[in-house]
Amino acid sequence: MPFLTLSHIQKSFGGTRALTDANLSLHAGQVTALIGENGAGKSTLVKILSGVHQPDAGEIQLEGQAVRIDHPEHARELGISVVHQESVVFDNLSVAENMFVGDRPRERGWVSWRTMRQRAAEVLKQLDATFDPDAPAGSLSIAQKHVIQIARGLTRRARVLIMDEPTASLAHREVEELFGLTRKLSAAGCSVLFISHKFEEVFDIANRYSVFRDGASVGEGELAASSRDELIRLMVGRPVEQLFPKTPPELGEPLMRVEHLSRTGEFQDISFDVRRGEILGIYGLVGAGRTELAQVLFGLESADSGSIEVCGRRVAVKSVQEAVREGIAYVPEDRQTQGAILPFSIASNLALPNLTALAPRGWWSAQRETQLADEWVETLKVKTANTATVVQDLSGGNQQKVVIAKWLARKPKILILDEPTKGIDVGAKRAVHAVMDQFVHRGCAVIMISSDLPEILGMSDRILVMRRGRVRALFTREEATSEAVIRAATDA
Amino acid sequence: ADKAPEPQGEQPIRIGLVAKSLGNGFFDAVHKGADEAAGALGAQVIFTGPTTPTAEGQIEVLNALIAQRVDAIAVSANDPDALVPTLKRAMQRGIEVISYDSAVAPEGRIAHLAPSSDELIGQTVAQLAAELAPNGAGKIAVVSATPTSTNQNAWLAELRKALPQYPGLSLVSVVYGDDVSDKSYRETVALVKQHPDLNVVISLSSVGLVAAAKAIEDQGLGGKVHVTGLGLPSELAGYVRNGIVPKFAIWNPIDLGYAATQIAVRLARGESAQQPVSMERLGTVTFDTSGIGAMGKPFIYDASNVAEFEKVF
Amino acid sequence: MNASLSAASRRDLVFGILTVALLAAVSVAFPSFASPANLADVLNDTSILILLALGQMLVIVTRGIDLSVAANLALSGMIVALLNRSFPAIGVLPIICIAALSGGVLGAFNGLLVWKLRLPPIVVTLGTMSIYRGVIYLLSQGAWVNENEMSREFLRFVRWDFVELTTLSWLAIVVALLGFIALRYSGAGRDMYAAGGNPTAAQYCGIDPGRMQFIAYVISGALAGVCGYLWVARFAVAYTDIALGFELQVIAACLIGGVAIAGGVGSVFGVVLGCLFIGIIRNALPLVGISAFWQMFINGLVILAAVLLSARQRERKRSILEAV
Amino acid sequence: MNAARWLRWESMLAAVLIVEFVFFASTSPYFLDVWTLSDASFNFTERAIVALPLALLIIAGEIDISVAAIMALASVAMGLAAAHGVDTPALVAIGMGTGLVAGAINGALVTIGRVPSIVATIGTMTLFRGGAYAVLGDRVLKEYPASFAVFGQGYAFGPISLELLTFGLLAIAFALVLHYTRWGRAIFAIGANPIASRCSGIAVDRYKFVLFSITGLFSGLAAVMLTSRLGSTRPSIAQGWELEIISMVILGGVSVWGGKGTILGVVLAAIVLGLVNFGLGLLNIPGIVMSIIVGALLITVVAIPAIAERWPQARLRKTS
Ligand SMILES: Nc1ncnc2c1ncn2[C@@H]1O[C@H](COP(=O)(O)OP(=O)(O)OP(=O)(O)O)[C@@H](O)[C@H]1O
């Protein structure tokens, strides 16, 4: 008998019907993978299970008993532990406290900091995380914050563990640690719900699957009896081409050359170049310093030493405006805070880097703005009713497309992508990859930072591997194998 | 452009009586006197004022009175100069403007009714200080209101002028309590720390005087340092009884309101300020060439009479 | 103090040093300023500010702001002053309870509007600031309540002293200690920091940020109410305009003390230091013989220097995330 | 959806304005008179002129509490210059120049010093006002040339005062900049998410610096008008105006969290507040009782849309 069953769950937000007929069953000791396109309603289901949202209709049964989960506290009492997709991290609190918010260890009613720190350190050690439980969470990178969130899900002996895209910003090694722990928990009788857009992981960790499309369940079963193609067909409703849409490059002269670039405490002595028509992949573990490097190239931070050349000319990228003038664009890894202005419409977001082009004499024209937006929504196939939709209301993948589109519209020479396909579904991922390919064929260059090894191997012409702020290896497409890349990224 | 249509019919004469700010016991007493005079003369008093004692606030209040086409305005000014343009406009529109208590510059009014002359006030306060200092000699200090307060500054200047008559007294410091309790209190404490041999603290504003008295009491200096100045009997009766403020001076605000209203009504009825103007029960007042008329010497209150006036104002 | 608070406590440390330096500078100009008796006076004089700032800190930590504290103080002060005038026999303890209750209710009104209707805190408290002031005028009909109308006990309570410090100082010390313990070791205290740091995330963790704001407003209001009694008893007078504009000093003390206006950050220690810093300046300036006309200017310079110095303490790393 | 929501705010204000008009016209026989209304405009124009740039600043996610103190400083600078016989055009330049410099100091503290704007401007508020006191002490400056009076007391045509005309023109200019130019778009973006704006290549700090400077500049202009209207300068001039100006901006629907607001709303709010003060004054309601009404108005205007949003039927209608 399933441990937890959801039947015929419905949920709408205003006019949006997020779930129409969701069904799911979780079994003790098994890992169930929940898959579906962006916006299929997976996270909404998670929020219903964790007491953040209430279903409009439907029933939840725990061990055969109908339950109402009307508060996050209540979910916790029922033994449901959740790792949310959104960042649920308190920058102002320490790592340890972050892991225990809402459920702090107490001694005679008072918060016991000692116990909290000890238990936090234990869990972090299991996850092989190197950061200090006493460090303020705000000082960590996006990926490290995600680790905190996962750690929070693991602090308690949960009967149901739900993880909504826990691996989206993790690299190979962290994923391994996480899977090790998950297997241990599941062996101890815990039911696990695992949500991911990466099929390798799904097949690696899960026993069962459940597929959502447009808010309704469209299939479930044993993974062993299924295939990747079949899952994709269930998800999307049609087959999706599996191979990376990469066509042979036409390499030109170097567009950007970086020499001996250093920034104290972040990265040291980085040298590389990118040529016209080339996609340079940068791989590394969480905390390798890739994001910092990209931020320096884009003028968000300054380098302490070293030089940057664009088109053979030495440039001092001291501000974003200068970088943009040199034809550099940067799609940040955190689209929610750095990439998009969530309460603004798609059109307004697209307009942001193109203000001058859209209003050459200063006067704004809503018409030109909509025109540009329509064009790119069409090109990148952003799923939306119209360009006046607020970005907040889009699913993750579509948000990502908007962020990429706003920079493509600017027609840059060098596009830096930081985790470009983080959290987006197969279809959208393919669309983004196709855009990258077309982009370099117009004689431009792409620098792609990614923790997704298949993506790195599949899309890059050359692969730069970073570890602890230094370049460890540079592979050509032919030399690169997953073993070699992982070894360069981790090996001491 | 300034010819507004005359209000229709025979209406009682309306006088706008403007206080420095509302919620001030002194002006409540002025209001009382004004109502008394208006009742006798069949006029109507509109008592108003800004929330905080600022010139800008008073201008808003004056604009409202001008729009109502009152017959006369009597104002106690927060700033002698800033009100002038507005009051000039009032006069252009046929409103008789006088100031009382705290003067407006001559261009902005027909006459000013001083409760007492600045000179008399300065002298009275100097005399009080001399009486309170042991053997008429010692150090005195002043807790003023804001540095921009006109009548405070005028009285202070007169006080300085009167001091040479009392060679034993030396004015060691002037501090500003900004007419707020906590700052006045703090400044007074600082005064006695800075000048441990201080004999008399003078404050010419109610808020300042009350705060200074409390500060001296709390510092345990009652009997050693005396406090005096200008204040209302109702506010100071307690301190007179416990000897912190053995005596203080003030003119009668009820009479002031009464007189101001009398004059305003008479001017509105067409009398001229060039001639002596009657104030009925208070006699007549004569305005000098600069339009200033004074009522008399401030009255001194002490343990013998404070109980009687405490209930009145 | 553990390392998780390192950034904040480092700032407090820098600020503590600044405060001591200020004290030293004043003592050079006016040697007896550093005498225990004088420092006790400074603390007594700063106590009301400390109490109000501690309440305000809670409100700011939960992402609110309370511009109505001074008006709340004045209204609660007027209520107890009027009560005391009409019923001089009421003891001090009931008076304090009534003051706290009245302040708490006024605070709860702010809190409810912010919590239940999700109105912006600045708008709500700007509105109630005017309303509460107006109500004092209506209650008192613009008249003063004077010293001779207050009972002995009413006045004496705040003046009782024990080892040089009066009730005022002891209250501030006790409330600061309780505040420290509650904010560090109670679940509700930690929830306030969480709710202020990231309200959305707090909701996912089962904390209602609106409720936390409500609690903060009630506590801030109750403290303001008690301060209303303390103020009226200390200065022995109650009228409409008491503590007019004091809210800005309270907020300034919090901000100087390192409370982040964006919420989630602030410590009892920092706020007390911020208050003492202001207290020292305003007690010292009249003593060191600086012209009254220059006092405000110098006050502004010192405050700016302090905030600039402590703002510069930020880490260089990840500055883009802090560029808000 | 957003536009509809903010439009509703403005229609609320317009409704309040109509109610005010009807109420005052029926309760006071003096209200409906062009000259009376013209006089009433003096009650808010100077504050409203500062509210315009301040609205932009608040939309960009910052705040300036020192505006009133800047006015005092600018007024003192003009007064001192006038005492040395400087003529009217130069006086205006000095007033506005002082404002600009003061605003630039605020801007530098926020963008270079990285001090949060509320903290920085609480500091400069004390500093600027203190500067005015330090320079002027208990003196008054009133030797302004006769022609200087025109800014605060002159009429452009008919009952339209020069102040009102200036305000009207500025309101149009600010509305155009905010709603119809790319700079306006950038201001909204900066307020909604400064990090994403910076990552989009908008010179966030430069915008903020310029906005602080402009706020200072127009505080200087307001100082010119107020000084001209009062005909004199004391350091306490415009005391406490900062809160009134900020109330005006937020009553106008500008979000204190940044990223939202319209100039139309601010203009309406200025008129609503100006008229309510004046109308209640005509009815001889004491100022402090007025403050109850103004406070209640402030809360009600924000509360009604909030309540309406929670009203289930309203929600249904919106979705269908
Ligand atoms: N709070 C909300 N308000 C309005 N619409 C919402 C809200 N939350 C989710 N939605 C909408 O509900 C639908 C389902 O969203 P959900 O986040 O569950 O998708 P998902 O399957 O988790 O997608 P992804 O893979 O991108 O995370 C989407 O269309 C989304 O826009």
Ligand SMILES: Nc1ncnc2c1ncn2[C@@H]1O[C@H](COP(=O)(O)OP(=O)(O)OP(=O)(O)O)[C@@H](O)[C@H]1O
């Ligand atoms: N355990 C740690 N404790 C403290 N700081 C760390 C730790 N690990 C990494 N860092 C810092 O973070 C920097 C890397 O940041 P970041 O994690 O953004 O890099 P990244 O390679 O872009 O990683 P990712 O993009 O996968 O998150 C490093 O230069 C280092 O200074």
Ligand SMILES: [Mg+2]
């Ligand atoms: Mg999701």
Ligand SMILES: [Mg+2]
């Ligand atoms: Mg990164």
